[in-house]
Amino acid sequence: MADLFDTGTPVAPPDSAPRPLADRLRPRTLAEVIGQEQVLGPDAPLGVMLDSGSLSSIVFWGPPGVGKTTIARLLADATDLHFVQISAIFTGVPDLRKVFEAAKLRRAGGQGTLLFVDEIHRFNKAQQDGFLPHMEDGTILLVGATTENPSFELNAALLSRAQVLVLERLGLADLERLASRAELALGRTLPLTDAARQALLGMADGDGRALLNLVEQVMAWKVEAPLDAAALGSRLMRRAAQYDKSGDGHYNLISALHKSVRGSDPDAALYWFARMLDAGEDPRYLARRITRMAVEDIGLADPQAQSICLQGWETYERLGSPEGELAIAQALVYLALAPKSNAAYAGYKAARAAARKTGSLMPPKHILNAPTRLMKDHGYGAGYAYDHDAEDGFSGQDYFPETMGRTEFYAPVERGFERDLKKRVEYFARLRDQRKKT
Structure with a gap:
């Protein structure tokens, strides 16, 4: 399988196959690389490493066509390392063993090896572990390249031994x-x-x-x-925007959409919505996420927001694309301009945390039903005050476990309809204090 990886020996193409322009214009030195000053500049990570003579293993993370392979090859030239290139798509464990054995022989002869691994995220976690001993003993200097987020695709042991450098799309x-x-x-x-x-x-x-x-x-x-x-x-057809519906681009764009809505910017929200649709995102996924935004970020500041999202979702199901997407867009604009509150969401999370912490605490006996004589004898239901019979329809009793005490989870804000809810919370709090005093 030696033909599956480049051992560093250039092979001249036949005269009948002219080299593509991209290959002919490949930079011959790091100084000729266009862009990526954030990693190649004199005070940037690679510039500092080369200046100090302390090049270490690296993982380049960035979109296609920004110079990952080229920079790796030029790093080998700049440091007199033998350049070996493999692709995780085509390379198996037997091939890796051959690469490591050749690097060991090369090292014994006095020359190090820069191993460039394209699509390194394609190796599974066990295969990634196979690089570690050869990185640690200096057999190879690893330079990996990935278009996927290394935090999710590379194991912690490999990341701890390599510096992640982000290469950006060219301006x-x-x-x-x-x-x-x-x-x-x-x-x-x-x-x-x-x-x-x-x-x-x-x-x-x-x-x-x-x-x-x-x-x-x-x-x-x-x-x-x-x-x-x-x-x-x-x-010419415009190149399709880079977007992986199960990868980093998907999560980056939905995050941008969500935060634009939360930030009350309908124009930015529409832009990211359009970007995701143009990339082929399922409108149903967007309708579901937008409905979630209504619950999380608008909440009870505008109870109608959730209904508008569900109506937009249902309209899309009835009309389909592309007409139905307008209904989702309208819901999106409404959310962006709606008053915002995460009070119910925050209260729910706080209550869930308290429930996990308090475990199996029983409700107070006065609010437990007593369908049997035995339960009545044990105090179930004793002292329960029926709120409809109380003044103002409010008894002010405590409904929390006795050993826990009353806890406030929901704190409404002074925005939208939640202003009215805040008045109701404060009203019942005053009544509760009055009932305690009497």
Whole structure:
């Protein structure tokens, strides 16, 4: 299976297979890398490591096309380490053993090995453990690459031995520099108007490799005059936004949507809602999460919010996509502009915590039913005051376990309908104090 990993020996492609532009423009030094100053700058983690000569194992976390493989290869060049590249998708345990044995022989001969593992999150936890002894004894310097959150996908032992560095999607200025570099290498400019050029950069969605592939396509066209944005759009499809419905992108965007609603920003909420729909998210999932927002963040400050969410959800089920999505969007806007209160949610969590803490405490006997003579003899129901017979329809009795005492969990806020509920809470508290004094 030796063909499944790159041992570091370059293989020249046949003359009939020209190298792709992205490969031809691969940086030859770290100084040529576009973007990622937050890890490559002189005061950034990699800059400090290289300056001090203390390069340690690393995990690069970032979206596709931002330079993870390139930077790993250049790190090996900068530190005179032998570069070996494998992919967790195609590499099994026997292949790893061969890599480690070759690294040991190389180390005995005086040269270290930088092992670059692409898609490292694809290895299971046991396979990840297999790297540890070889990292600890210096057989390999591990550089992993992942598009998934390392906190969830890599085990703690591996993370404790490697520094996680975040590589960011390229900004428009970085993509413009990359496009200019491509034009210089090809000896001509892109046949695009300024607006079309900006549209092309947007199509790459922060992915440098995708941009170079698009540039290569555009340069192959035979056009008599620069194309405008509309003409470009008719010839090229916009790259689909990166989004994994079961991964990090999913949770990042639903978090952004939820916090936009909580922050009373309907415009941001609509934006994140649209982003998730465009990425293929199930509108039913969004309807369910939005209903949860009504319960958690609006609560009793606007009791109608929950009903509007359920109505929007039901409307979607009746109309389907795309018409039904408007009903969910309307509910979203209503939530964003509704008064906010998490008092009921906070009270519920506090009550759950108290219930776990107090265990099996019995209710006070006066509020227990006594269907048998034996239970009556043991005081069940004795002294119970029927609230409807009391003045103001309120007896003021204590309903908590006797050894626990009365505890306040629900603290309504001075917003929306909950202002009225707060007045009722305070009213019954005053009556309860009066009943105690009498």
